Amino acid sequence: MGATRSNMDKTTRQDLILRLISEKELGTQQDVAEALGEAGVEVAQATVSRDLAELGVLKVGSRYLALPHEPGMAGIEVLPSFILRVTPAQHTVVIHTRDGTAGAVANVLDRVRGLRIVGTIAGLDTVMAAAPDSAAAEEVTSLLTDVCRAKTRPAGNID
Template sequence: MKRDRHGKIIELIGRYDIETQEELAEKLNEAGFQVTQATVSRDIRELKLTKMTMGDRQRYVAVREHSRQMGEKYIGILRDGFVSMDVAQNILVIKTVSGMAMAVAAALDALHWQDIVGCIAGDDTVFCAIRTAEDTLQVMDKLRKMMKEL
């Protein structure tokens, strides 16, 4: 039960901008997990989730690489290399500074967003396969929020 709940938490924070323990508990309850705020608090601690600022909000993230500092480095790479983006159904096309596409693709992969299935990079273009066309719009929104922090 706990393993399933932890898996669902990782899925939910990858899919939604969840800012509070109460929001997370509500999403878990909607998904059929009967939890209290105290349980969610323990789960957050056990999963080593952290809050990261995205735009004008904070949200829970699971930074699986070394630390929160590494997560911020990945976001820095995205900001440094990002030029523009466009969508073709469930494919997100990101234009980058020349020579930065592989770094941007690696940074996106390292963030472990559940909606992104994988990325392919050239010299100045990244193709991201997204689960659905609707998810693609959500990923674009997350990226726009990150770029506003410049």
């Protein structure tokens, strides 16, 4: 641990938040603030709330997921419209989609930070998402099911 920094610029702090979300299971603004503190950055919960909202971080089930904003690219919001069924199969997640949408779903999944997959392969109506192990495949299945059942909300709200 280094010295505590409270004057870190916003872009650097938000990049750190995205990295922490992808490395740890963080599910509350307090968890994010504590993880930042462990990294030597002290911030108020209100700052964390604003950062999460600006980053477009979603709370899915009990944890946060982040999808970097890229103009012209599909986001998490398309998943409920495109995904028909999600099934874990050992360390793989098989995702059945509407015809022609598997590529878009795979693209979104490859970009989500905090989702425990190592890569995807897409056909016309099926995505195979490889997870590092069976437990991760079950977690990804659960998270995608929550997203498709609209159990998501912007993370910038008060917990």
